Amino acid sequence: MKTSRRHFLMLGMGMGVGSSLVLSRAAFADTANRLSATDPKAQAVGYVEDASKVDKAKFPAYAAGQTCANCSLFLGKATDAYGGCTLFGDKQVAARGWCSSYTNM
Structure with missing residues (x-):
């Protein structure tokens, strides 16, 4: 042919x-697969997609510079826009996000 x-x-x-x-x-x-701030699990820990929008009166433990990207629970690379989190199973969190479970150990 x-x-x-x-x-x-x-x-x-x-x-x-x-x-x-x-x-x-x-x-x-x-x-x-991205975690929504309206998800009940996200609301329980005060998750926001942009750490600059954290309610500092409600979450006094927040400190400038804390983001999901530099949290020890974040499963992505620091350069990823979104990545996994041990708290939220298969949901992806924003690297620039924050929640009250932030830890950097």
């Missing part, structure tokens, strides 16, 4: 669309 240039281009475009669908599905799965 002789492959025409048109067939070759169509095949290439189909593969490109297919790979972009796979990438977008992976990106969606990553977003869907």
